[in-house]
Amino acid sequence: MAKEKSVSRRNFLKIGAVGAFATLSSTLFGSLTSFQKSANAMDKHQVHAGLNTQLHEGMKHGFVPSSEQTVGYKAAWDALTNFDYGKVSTLPNGQTFREYEITARETEVEISKGIKFPGWAYNGRIPGPTIRCTEGDLLRVKFKNLSAHPHSIHFHGIHPTNMDGLEAIAPGGEFVYEFEAKPGGMHLYHCHVAPLARHIHKGLYGNFIIDPKKPRAAAREFNMVMNGYDLDLDGENEVYTVNGYAFAYMQEAIKVKAGELVRIYLSNLTEFDLINSFHLHANFFNYFATGADPEARPNYTDTIMQCQGERGILEIVFPVPGKYMFHAHQSEFAELGWMGFFVAE
């Protein structure tokens, strides 16, 4: 895999190692939030300085969260709990019919305080909407390409091959994906137009949950997409997130109740890095890779990895109240935005 020289980034981390950057970065961070510059106008020094300030603040247990709730921050919270069940009706044969409308277009998204990314987005969001249904439902996804580039939607799962999103839909074009939802499990979707790395990295992806016919146990449920952003187009990510916004759940923790079942639908759509991972502090979880085999025994652990396109379901019970950190166990990803908290009450 090609990797370019990135002196400024490493230099930055070295400065960090000797403890000198806290002052530097808070200054830069101040200017970032003031100017709300697009990422394209910043160099890696500035981007990483901003992220590190947030990291240092967020890692304090007594950290008082900012009241700033920017557009990108709100979008990440929306992505966490908002499932798109489509427009629901029942067919004459009794089958549930779900209709979704998805557009693709150029969209500038805020990926961290004051850092904007010139993305390509489904329905104006990175990640795109979390499409959710039940095994056996008939799905109709009306796709409209409002972008200047050809795009498509490739769903993971079992369906006719002419519905697999391999065909590029021209700018201005439309396509209707229609298929029966199967198998029950945790899937995802993304654009499948070449160059693939660029189309995926730009933001054209989302989670696709097919609930099994026999419902899973009741739980508080969350949706999480792990991704990265290459701001300077050097084939490396400078920012890592879940649900599109760096440190979204660190500024304010995700609220759960001690003792209740928490379920996370987790996928990896990170481009340019071969894997990503999820680590939970002070607790363990059951991990169901892909979640499509109802008889499969989960892995009981606190750390799992996924390559791009892999996904799975985590089931967690927080035994006692507390503030439980979660993050990638690749230190660099964690430090550059992929870190958050659950608070169990």
Next chain:
Amino acid sequence: MAKEKSVSRRNFLKIGAVGAFATLSSTLFGSLTSFQKSANAMDKHQVHAGLNTQLHEGMKHGFVPSSEQTVGYKAAWDALTNFDYGKVSTLPNGQTFREYEITARETEVEISKGIKFPGWAYNGRIPGPTIRCTEGDLLRVKFKNLSAHPHSIHFHGIHPTNMDGLEAIAPGGEFVYEFEAKPGGMHLYHCHVAPLARHIHKGLYGNFIIDPKKPRAAAREFNMVMNGYDLDLDGENEVYTVNGYAFAYMQEAIKVKAGELVRIYLSNLTEFDLINSFHLHANFFNYFATGADPEARPNYTDTIMQCQGERGILEIVFPVPGKYMFHAHQSEFAELGWMGFFVAE
């Protein structure tokens, strides 16, 4: 892991992102096929341009495959279905005895249309022959080193340690590896002479299948080795394939029948990248990692990853006719050659 600067490669991808390279690449690709230059005479621009043309053509559902069947293309098809069972006889004690002859030598192989690679190859092939037998057979592998460098054969599996291929066989030398085949499962072999990265990357590897005593269910079977080629010796791969030839099964799809059981013996011998992966479109498969535990429950999914040396068995049933794409879910690997189709009829 050391990674070098590779501006030309990234520049190329950037051009791709703005849609400008289609014309550029088809021109270059034309010249590539005409001149059949060795990869050493090309720069990354040229190599990647050629690959991208093939990618763009191949991804069209209505793509009419070329009638060009070059040497490398034919070799990849041979590697897909040709299993080497050796010269078979029965020992006085009733044990099946299999004799194989394997050479190592410098071999120039064609790895994509018009791109040649100065490899080191077992029996003149990259990957080497797929050695196949049944658990409990006595194997005798006569190895002859016809190369100017020392080499060996290191088999994965259980056998006496003096048969593990750690000892380098000098140029012109011979060695006879002899051991009982076990355990039943999906294994592989490769050269184990230092520097390892170079000896493996040059092409000295292949699959090694030990059928269990109780045979697996009848199936249409395929052999696949995931690999990469570092053409400019910069410690990064420029071309990725299964079975040695970029896009081999994209120009023409692998034929299967809807409803039948398809079994794939898959390994990862990619050097320089930490993992490789296999993703199937529009369908799911059962994955038996290593395939040596007959009681193990497979993973039911559409995407799996392997580090180098890992391998496994995929069992797939294509439910309905169609053209099912498969590829690495690392976009870069897919775009640079590791992509193909099954056609179910």
Next chain:
Amino acid sequence: MAKEKSVSRRNFLKIGAVGAFATLSSTLFGSLTSFQKSANAMDKHQVHAGLNTQLHEGMKHGFVPSSEQTVGYKAAWDALTNFDYGKVSTLPNGQTFREYEITARETEVEISKGIKFPGWAYNGRIPGPTIRCTEGDLLRVKFKNLSAHPHSIHFHGIHPTNMDGLEAIAPGGEFVYEFEAKPGGMHLYHCHVAPLARHIHKGLYGNFIIDPKKPRAAAREFNMVMNGYDLDLDGENEVYTVNGYAFAYMQEAIKVKAGELVRIYLSNLTEFDLINSFHLHANFFNYFATGADPEARPNYTDTIMQCQGERGILEIVFPVPGKYMFHAHQSEFAELGWMGFFVAE
């Protein structure tokens, strides 16, 4: 992930490929051992030349191990079999109480013959002590930060969140971590102060074994931590080891008995590389990922991978006497120090 240009390293490997470095490296290696220079005074050429000489010597089956037992070499052997059970007492309620004392401070460690690393170490060792106890024990870990930097201990496992090591302990400061050990399984610990990559990479980590209440079968047990060292601070590792010292178990093999059960507690704390792995020659093992689910079926294989923070338990029976190599199946890691032998007698 950012990767910098490292021409010298790759040039070195290229020289190796054409067979020219054996002489070169042995000369350099001689000077390395004489001068015992700190790694900071060497360039990559020198470091890699020294490692390659050891590699080439060690890979000979008839290799007579050196009688040199340097400080780092002895430390690696100590880490292999030394488990820290703490100061044990029984509480009034019958619970076992274990007290540990752990310091963090700047420590120069020898990581290969003649190569020193300016590390940060728990109790003066890289990896730190292997903390071992039984599920349900009450643990009290007195942590004293004798370093010029803030540090902490983050344990994996289930415990109150105020004991998770997120809070940085200032230079000169102390903290007492106290919690009940759970769940039974194979865990680890590391510093959790930002910048994380630097704090972990510098050496602040170790294994943490919680034996299940129902003891595992009797076995010969070993402790192994996979790690890497970035000597020139370029964000890449130049040396890879298990238990801190390159090729420690290659100079002299780890002694076991044919037929007995061997158990290895293996973790990955390698920074900068996304995964690491373990491959065993001429034999298979059962792998229990995390080892916390007593009902989980192990993977039966000879090659497993772990991302940072992952860990597991290997159970091996060596069927017959012999010298069984083990190493990372990333060739580069193996060649740069992560390689050793078991000798079964």
